[in-house]
Amino acid sequence: MLSGGDEGSGLEGSVFEGVGWPELDPGILVLDGSEPMEVAAPRVRRFLEECLATGRAAESTSMASHPGPQRECWLVIGISGEGDLWMAIEPERLLWHADNPDRPMEHSIADHLGLDPREASVVVRGEPRPDRIAIPPGDRWSPGAFRAIHLDDAGVPVTVGQWGMRSSAPPPMEEMEEAGASRGAPPGGDLETSAPPPADDAPPPTFQATLSAQGPEALAPGETEFIEVRIERDGDGSLPLAKAVAGVEVLEAEPIQVMLSVRGRGLRVLGSRRIDLAPPAPGRASLGEFEVEAMEEGEVQVGVSFRQVGSELGAVRLSVRVTRDVAGDVSGDVSGDAGGLAGAGATPELGAQHRPPLTREMVEALPRDPGDDAILRLLIDEMEEDSRTFYRYRLVSEPLGFHYLTMDSQPLLDRDGGAAKKLDQYVARIHENLTRRLRRSDLPQFQVELEAAGISLCHELLSPDVARVLWPLRGRIQGVQITSWEPRIPWELVRLKDPDSGEVDDRYLAEYGLVRTFHGRTPPREFAMARWKFLAATYPHNTERSVLTEVGFITRELPAEGVEPERIEAGFEPLWTTITAGDFDVLHLACHGLADPGNIQTAALLIGDQPGESDEDPPKPIRIESESVRFSNALWNRRPLVFLHACEAGRHGLGLTEWGGWPTAFMEAGAGAFVGASWPVRDQPAEVFATTFYQALWSGATLSEAAQGAREAGKAQGDASWLAFKVYGHPRARRVVPPTAPPPRPPGDAPGDNSGRATEP
Incomplete structure (x- = not known):
């Protein structure tokens, strides 16, 4: 078979890509796409066994692991048509379809896999193999389309490479024409382009997509299962794998990296922790999966993040329980509940049949931002x-x-x-x-x-x-x-x-400008900062020293900007009511705290004190526990900024099943950002840090810039307290200025005439 397309056609619209080739030629099995699946599957199974025996493939390699140019075991399938095309895929992918057929086994490989000419791999000929290849314009639909197949002089596939990283500077056109790279044309003619390439100063084309993921709710030790991921265009009518967020802005021409992160020993990842998926084409989702094996009993947290170029598009966190007591019948088919591709002949969900109940989570989505x-x-x-x-x-x-x-x-x-x-x-x-x-x-x-x-x-x-x-x-x-x-x-x-x-x-x-985030959580890029509430703890019975100095920005400068902050009474009921209502954009807590690294149940804020139960009893502190805040889930609506200055409040403890401490508690409750100190800090440096931080954010700085400016100001005090502050959130998050608000004044400017300034809604 010959590759489709014409070596000299379409190069003027090409994208230039770097390609990675294996050092040694891999094992390759060539198949005809018209071959019946019942005939091809036994051949592929024997081929994979040979690869495993010779070390060309790894045990339990997930078909979605995509190890890249070092992989040494490939299927090269010819897609028949008026112009013959090639596609490189992993043997495991074909065998999955053979083991989970959605149509008769006498149907062809192409029918079972749903192969499309627009998914064809790039073909190159001649020696030496090029380091960069020309990718003529057009949709890139699947992982197969991100691969290059090198043919020898007789037209026989000899090796497979992968491309993905866009070259910083394309070589001269004549150099690429000599490389002889071509994308096969679909049957019936040359590859069509919907539009000429954008001008250098034009924004790259994008579309709106939905991200989703799901995994097993419970597994027994030794059992293997899949964490599934799916990306699809909005408006296609197909259902996501889980409760997902639509409207994610995705670049048309860049691969999407899906990363898996697992906390602890409970689950072992079999194969790669990263999948590169092509942006989904209209009417066809991009699918992938990670294979995991249950190891030790306990609750395991799994984070899945979707990234494109330098931006995180969204993240999802799943919880998987590893237990020997997996209750109930877990063999039911949940593919209908999980959602599937619409239309006849669509590829089924990877691993969607015969599996345990699913654990689901909302995906948090962000638009693409080149500044990331x-x-x-x-x-x-x-x-x-x-x-x-x-x-x-x-x-x-x-x-x-x-x-x-x-x-x-x-x-x-x-x-x-x-x-x-x-x-x-x-x-x-x-x-x-x-x-x-x-x-x-x-x-x-x-x-x-x-x-x-x-x-x-x-x-x-x-x-x-x-x-x-x-x-x-x-x-x-x-x-x-x-x-x-x-x-x-x-x-x-x-x-x-x-x-x-x-x-x-x-x-x-x-x-x-260090800022932290947690796996499986995507903090917002915007803060309203319109409604402020604060607590400055007092201890009338002298169990602790009252905190009065570090809220100067809130009590003095905010009113000058037209914002009247609300003070929270130092008591359990007022603070708990405030937190559970979640009706604020900034919450500032200045108090004392307790944290035992060996027991998160003792992590508490001391927000005041009260008399003992009798005259003989000493006064006792008023406490609020971190676990109570964490499981309140009260802050997801407004995603506020929480600034906590409490001695020891930045310290965390390790519980039996969960991470504790205040950054975790507030971020899990839905906060969009969190600032806290790791050790006791002196009053003056704390005041300088907080004031500089708030002024910078108010004036339009990003969270990273505000943190950096506050640390510099604190450092100038000649005290190391500035190093105590940890900042959590999105590094490029910034304040959203209401349309009626005046331009922000630079930090440190004296407040002038405040007439006409916007007030709190």
Whole structure:
């Protein structure tokens, strides 16, 4: 068979892509798309067994894992038509359709797989194999369309590569014409283009899509199942896999990366934790799945994020219970409930039949923002394998050249210096060491101790490889976003050290505009900041020192801007009523707190005090527990900013089943952003930090910029308190100015005439 298309046609509208080829030619089985599935499936099964036996494929590789150009086992299927086309797919994908048929087995491979000419792979000929290939314009429908097949002089497929990263500068046209790359044309003629390529200054074409995901609700140890993902265009009439959010803005011509993150040892991921999906074509969803195996009993959190270029489009969090007591009949067909592709001949849901009840979650969606590209993202997974615990990092930044660069930390150590078998053993050691340093009463010595702690954290957390990659790029980093499950590690204190020269960075990681997020949660990019409520705790019975100084911006400057903040009485009922009502855009809490790293049930805010039950009893504090706030789910409507200054409030504890602490509590309750301190801070630096932070946000700065400005202002006080503040949210989130509001004044300007300023609705 010959590839369709004409070598010299259509190149003027091409997209130029880098392609990765395997070092050794892979095992390839060539099939005719018209061959009956009942004939092809046994051949493919034998072929895959041979690949496994020779090491060309990995055991239990999910058909959606897409290991990229290193994969050594491929099917190359000829799609018959007026012009013959090729498609490269994984053997596992065909076998799944054979094991889960939705039509008679005597039907063809092409019929079972729903192959479409527009899904054809790129074909290249001749030697040497090109590093970049020309992709003529047109829809790119499936993972097969992101692959390149190299034919020898006889027209026989010899290897398969994958393309995806757009080249920064295309080569001269004559150079690409010599490469001889072509996209096969659909039967009946050449590949059609719906429109000429956009001008350089025109925005790239986009469309609205729906993101969704689902997985098993419960699994028994040793059982394997799939976490399914789906992307489809809005208005196509098909149903998503779960309760999903529509209206996500997606680029027409860029692949979408779907990332899987699992917390703890309960589930083991079989195969890759990343899938690259083509943007869905009209009437046809892009589908993928991750295979997982249940390991240890307990509740397991799973995060699925959808990303395109530098932007996170949305995220979903699933909860899977691993238990030996999986109740009920789990063999029912739930494909109708999960939703499917509309229309005859549509591909069924991957793994949708014969499975346990599904766990579902709402997807949080964000529009594409090119400004996100400038942020360096560190996606961090907690890895617990065999007898060692470590962090796995994925670095993402288009300007810095990171396309999911994956690196591991060194094995983490416990308090005795041995290998930590669980993450909390390492965290306990870190907290003990930091607490010992933070108790220094001498300020200069305290500063020195923090610097030493930052260097030590770099060595333990980042490993020489990660530090070596980041070191020469420090001047180009415009912001840092850390996405993790673990909220207790003081990433703000990390100081990079060049592992080769020994030179130490003069900045902490906090000084790069560091903002945190949690896996499976996508905070909003906008804050209303129209309605403010605050609590400044008082303790009339002297159980604690009253907090009065750090709300100056709220009580003095906001009224000058036309906003009248509402003060919350220091009592349980007033504060709990406020939280559960959720009718505010900013909540500022200044009080004292308790947090026991070994028991999250003791994490509490001390918001006031009251007399004892009798005259002989001492006064007792008024408390509100973090777990009560966390499970209130009261803040999802307005997604407010919560600023909490409470001694110890930034510290977290590890519970038996869940992460605790106040950042987790408020973000899980629906807050759009959270700011909290990790250790007790002095009044004046806290006042400076809070005032500078609020002024910057009010004036239109992003969350990352406001955090950076507040840290700089706090640092100028000559006190290390500025390093205590952790900021959670979207790094590019900013205040939305109502249409009737005046332009924001720069931070620090004296308030002038306030007539005509907008008031709180």
